[in-house]
Amino acid sequence: MSIRFEKVDHLYSPNTPFAFQALTDVSLELSEGKITAVIGATGSGKTTLVQHLNGLLLPSSGSVIVGEQTIKAGEKLKNTKQLRKEVGLVFQFAEYQLFEETVLKDVAFGPQNFGVDELTATETAKAALKTVGISEEDYEKSPLELSGGQKRRVAIAGILAMQPKVLVLDEPTAGLDPQGAKSMMDLFRRLNREQKITVIIVTHNMEHVLEYCDEVVILEKGRLIFHDSAREFFEHPQFMERARIDAPNIIRFREMCRQKGLELSPDILTVQQLAREIAKRRKKR
Amino acid sequence: MSVIHVKDLNYSYEKGKPVIKNVSFDIEEGSYTTVIGHNGSGKSTIAKLLLGLLEKESGTIEIGGLPLTLENLGEIRNRIGIVFQNPDNQFIGSTVRDDIAFGLENHCVEREKMDGLIEEFAEKVSMTEFLNSEPGKLSGGQKQRVAIAAVLAMNLGIIVFDEATSMLDPTGKRDINRLISQIHKENKLTVISITHDIEEVVQSDNVLVIDHGTVAMQGTPEEIFKNEKLMVRMQLDIPFVYKLKNALAEQGIKLADTLDMERMADEVCQYALKK
């Protein structure tokens, strides 16, 4: 499903003293079937941007085109349900949206809102729970009994059960421990590769961008300042500086080596590759 | 001298499901200790037990030589303070000024001295210009600064940070980490920081590794990271420099021991470029 922003502005509380322009003239085409990272400092408009994707926010001017639907400024959304089903949006700290008595019921809630009957919804819910790695013995538990990481997985399953074509995640690893965050990112990569879901992730974690993402979108004070491949992004440290973000360790290390006279290929993304390259360099001498 | 002494500590939220099992450790006065372990290992429970926010089942906790008991609770909280994870849920006052004042009010500091103290500690965390701001107008990092000022103003010897940076953006994280190490040095405080930030662990004097409610290991960062088996078994992250050192070792390359990335780069360049 193609996603395009055309000259989108977004203004919060227009015509009040609290008016705030969160997006300014954003034009952007997000690639289908890829994992795209949306980064930028707090308050740069990342969350505002992604909430346009399923029509939670409507542009103040310009238009957003998602698949066959065009969301134009000043017009009412025609087929909201269809859009929300196709673009699954997972909020930050998504575990706070769980409310049903059991895990299974909560996950089946989404599809039922889109008119799927209870039996089918339960089947899709089971499949989604399996995908995110929640074991069967937890299906009948209250969501409140689970650990923080598990709750978040259930919340994500709740969105996956809607069988979206695009999965949008707003800081999905915030507050998780490093291991939990890593397995969460592994899950998104699996969904992207196996089910061909387009994944869009708002994140502050550059190690994750480096390891998992294909493309990078950078916002600064509501304006788009960069959109290209992740590889291109890591070649231009000035953008990381502008977004007030620390480069991943391996990029920093590569930069240190370059300054000391050792050029290393930008294709080196893991410590193992780096070690092999260093060994090879020595042998060449 | 050890300022915190914990022996055979036990705690459970539900009967028969202990979350803290026979935990014992000592913390030196003026040291910077980091506590690591994955979510659910019991780290935060230990922090709450130290402050008497949870009542221990058995064992002893001594803060500055004073045993933690119900009667001593007031005095214990004159000695140890805490900064929690969620910046919003620990902002008690309706402005920065009121929030710093809250602890002073409870400790019955004289009214005349409050303004001076509030201003002094707001200055220390660079929040002077926000003294009359409401929490809604502040970023997460700024709210944590206020929480730190509020604890500092109460003039305690020990501060516990319970994942104080985990809900902040990278800028906020860097900011607060810098502030923590600064106040540790300047105020000669004992700092205990529960964290997932492995680079912060490298900076600390002493590391406590918690696993399934027990102390799996205690030592300097070097000692901890050298024990690679333990780190892997506990699925804990290790610092980049260690990862690289291990990967190089697999290639049969052995370089001088260092924890500093810049020096590591020197070593690698020397090695790769040497004729």
Next chain:
Amino acid sequence: MNNITLGKYIPLDSPIHRLDPRAKIVAMFALMICIFIPTGFYGYAVIGALLVICCIAAKLKVSYVLRSFKPMLVMMLFLSVVNAFFIKTGEPIFTIKSFTLYSGAITQTLYIVIRLMLMIVITTLLTATTKPLDMTLGIEDLLSPLQKLHFPTHDVAMMISLALRFIPQLLEEAERIIKAQASRGVDMENGSLKEKIRAILSLIVPLFVSCFQKADDLADAMEARGYVVGAKRVRYKQLKFRFGDVMTIVLVNVLLAGFITAAIWMGKNNAL
């Protein structure tokens, strides 16, 4: 949520804003009592004029004050209709079929409507010029004599100020949850009754869970900073009466005395 004017603080700098909250609360009560003292339309004219002066002094916009009547409009209309049908005193004014409107109905209704409007203006003046926290401090101080009767004035004030502190945050949270559930296809407006109940549950349950979580965290944070319920503490914020505050209280009391005298005098004259 931005349309509700009644009870909202307007951050301005004016002589009324600067008054001590206790003086303002006392003045409010005195004026309220004045309204209920039967002095006829003359009395209302005096209070009305006084309130207009106060509103100007407080730099409140006319439109803002008018907007605060909105929530009461329906009630006033309802009262007028009821009065028109049931009050049969005074002169008949006109008759349509079997319905006759009496002059008594009109004066009675006007009395009630004017009273209501004056009361609304008085409360709006108080809330628009007093920070919620100052209001709690004021209430706490005014209630402090009750401490002798073991009424926990301080704890009550603390509860109110904490509630005020967390209201904006909870509203934000509610908006977030509504959006998150909307992303799962929840439609708060359309759908069958059963669907609507579920939609509301999907908002309320998470909001409660988050409230309890916040309460838990907050209790820990307060306790860790040495707060003990009912224990002695030194209050940082101290209210101080200034000359203007004393004058305000003197003036409203003079006014109140005047109203009482007028009412007694009028009562006597009527009796004669």
